[in-house]
Amino acid sequence: MLYKRYVDVITLIDKQGRLTPLILRWENGVQYPIDRILEIRKAVSEVGGCGILYRCRIQDQERKLFYEKNRWFIESTKP
Amino acid sequence: MKERVILHCDINHCYAQIEEMMVPELRHVPMAVGGKSEMRHGIILAKNDPAKKYRIQTGESVHEAYQKCQDLVIIPPHYEEYLYYTEKVKDIYREYSEWVESFGLDEAWIDVSDCLSLFGSGLNIARTIQKRVWEEIGLSISVGISFNKIFAKLGSDMIKPMGLVEISRDNFKEKAWQLPVGDLLYVGRATLKKLEIFGIHTIGDLARFDVEILKRHLGKMGEIIYWFANGYDQSEVARIDACQEVKxxxxxxxxxxxxxxxxxxxxxxxxxxxxxxxxxxxxxxxxxxxxxxxxxxxxxxxxxxxxxxxxxxxxxxxxxxxxxxxxxxxxxxxxxxxxxxxxxxxxxxxxxxxxxxxxxxxxxxxxxxxxxxxxxxxxxxxxxxxxxxxxxxxxxxxxxxxxxxxxxxxxxxx
Missing domain, CATH: 3.30.1490.100 (DNA polymerase, Y-family, little finger domain)
Known part of the structure; x- marks a missing residue:
């Protein structure tokens, strides 16, 4: 079961206006650097909502991070 | 003149589907989008498939709907979201042609006649658009493909959800003519009654009828719907930058x-x-x-x-x-x-x-x-x-x- 969690993301906006999520900040303050972005495309999320999907690797786990309108959410395994 | 290829895309029960996309749990319960009943604006604006089983109808009051199904979940409308997501859908349409004409929030015509060599046949483009809207925005659309706007719209109404119907010059007599005449654009309740007097029940009946008699009894509209039924509609799909003239x-x-x-x-x-x-x-x-x-x-x-x-x-x-x-x-x-x-x-x-x-x-x-x-x-x-x-x-x-x-x-x- 996956849950929709809006999260703080430290993001790089480059000269062309492209977004690159760098670090994900969980509510307890723990920061998780995004090790690698595997894929970027528009997609719908199975937890609801749609936007630009950044398929990321974080600490050897694959996670789906979505940029929805103007904020980020993650398909989280924890509620 | 070159044969036109026009698509008509219709987001299936639009408001309800956008709500479901945002909150997928709603897919499994009978749900409808409706006005606030305490303010009495309470009518059902859209419903999802489980609610359809209870024969809940668009346009009936929230009160009536509750009587048919007590567990019905009523969601107040989020127009901002509907505007945002339907615009995203139309952005996809606009990648294929500059001739995209909106008809309300959830419907649009796309004239793809000039981009067939780029993207393949009308049916191919329709299939691609349908797939992309489903994967990128999570909404199902029905598409009608035809040589004029009227038949394209008929086509998109035939199968729901995720319909894909082509009405061509070769098959419109089989596909479109057997449909009830009320499905035709601009045949409303009043016109329907008049047509019934003449024994016109299907679009085919209308197409074969005497246009002079129609004109005499229904006026200008009589002639127009006669041309519609025969597939002579020549109206163009508006360009994306065209402003609608305010009437x-x-x-x-x-x-x-x-x-x-x-x-x-x-x-x-x-x-x-x-x-x-x-x-x-x-x-x-x-x-x-x-x-x-x-x-x-x-x-x-x-x-x-x-x-x-x-x-x-x-x-x-x-x-x-x-x-x-x-x-x-x-x-x-x-x-x-x-x-x-x-x-x-x-x-x-x-x-x-x-x-x-x-x-x-x-x-x-x-x-x-x-x-x-x-x-x-x-x-x-x-x-x-x-x-x-x-x-x-x-x-x-x-x-x-x-x-x-x-x-x-x-x-x-x-």
Whole structure:
């Protein structure tokens, strides 16, 4: 079961206006650097909502991070 | 002339589907999007598939719907979201052609005749668009493909959800002609009744009928629907940057309590007239025809209109005519439930006009400036910042902002 969690993301906006999520900040303050972005495309999320999907690797786990309108959410395994 | 290829895309039960996309749990319960029932605007705007099983219908009251299904989940409409996501869907359409014409929020025609060599056949493009909308935005759409707009729309209505129907010159007699004539655009309830008298039940019946007889009994529209049925519709798909020409400006409301007398009605109409006048002024337009639509508590509705000598966009003048129309046409033996007012036969307010000898032009200009100023105050400080005294008589009836909460509805085909 996956849950929709809006999260703080430290993001790089480059000269062309492209977004690159760098670090994900969980509510307890723990920061998780995004090790690698595997894929970027528009997609719908199975937890609801749609936007630009950044398929990321974080600490050897694959996670789906979505940029929805103007904020980020993650398909989280924890509620 | 080269054969055109036109797609008509329709987002299946749009509002409900967008809600489901945002909150997927709603897919498994009977759900409908509806107005707030305590304010009595409570009608069902859209429903999902589980709700369809309970035979809940679009347009019926929330109260009726609850009687059919007690566990029905009613979601208040989120118009901002619908506008946002339907626009995203249309962005996808616009990647394929610059000829994209919206018909309301959820429908659009796309003319792909010029990009067949880029993207493949009409059917291919339709399939790609359908797949992309599903994967990228999570909405299912039905697509009709044909050589004119009317048959394309018929095609998209045939299979739901995720329909893909091609009506070509070779098969339209089998596919389109067997459909009931009521499916045709612009055949409404009244026309349907007249057509039934002639024994016209299907689109094929209409296409084979004598056009002269239709013309005699149904007027211009008779001829038009005859051409529609035969696939002769030649109207073009508008370009994406084309502005829709405004044909009328109107506002209406279902009031939170019944309107029992003229004074109640005036309270409500004042707000509506101000909104209509202000929107007209914003567009720099004025209208010569004022019409009101009244609906009583028996849900019977009718409309009355008056044409003026000179176009107006002053709320006072509108109100005068509205009051006259109500006085002459309604006695309030049955209370009113919803009312609306609209201004049509529009022209630009800068057009030259013949002044009347018997009208005080100076005071008219003054009133115009006054109303403009009030609009500006409201724009800056909110709708409630300046109000007519008469609106305080019954705040329950007059406390709404039709201009600020105005929503776009599909406009006519012509």
């Amino acid at each position: 009328s400006i109107g506002n209406g409301i279902t009031t939170p309590k019944d309107i029992k007398n003229l004074r109640d009605a005036q309270s409500v109409f004042y707000v509506l007239c101000e909104s209509v006048a202000s929107r007209a002024k914003e567009k720099g337009m004025a209208g010569r025809c004022v019409s009101i639509q009244l609906r009583n508590t028996d849900l019977k509705s009718f409309s009355r209109q008056k044409t003026l000598v000179r176009a107006t966009n002053l709320s006072d003048e509108l109100m005068e005519i509205v009051t006259e129309l109500i006085k002459n046409n309604y006695d309030f033996s049955i209370p009113l439930r919803s009312v609306s007012v609209s201004l049509s036969h529009l022209c630009f307010e800068s057009e030259k006009v013949q002044f009347s000898l018997f009208e005080d032009e100076m005071s008219r200009q003054k009133r115009y400036c006054l109303e403009k100023t009030i609009d500006q105050i409201r724009l800056r400080y909110g709708f409630g910042s300046v109000k007519r005294c008469s609106m305080l008589l019954d705040e329950e009836l007059s406390d709404f902002d039709p201009k600020g909460s105005h929503i776009i509805f599909p406009v006519g085909y012509f």
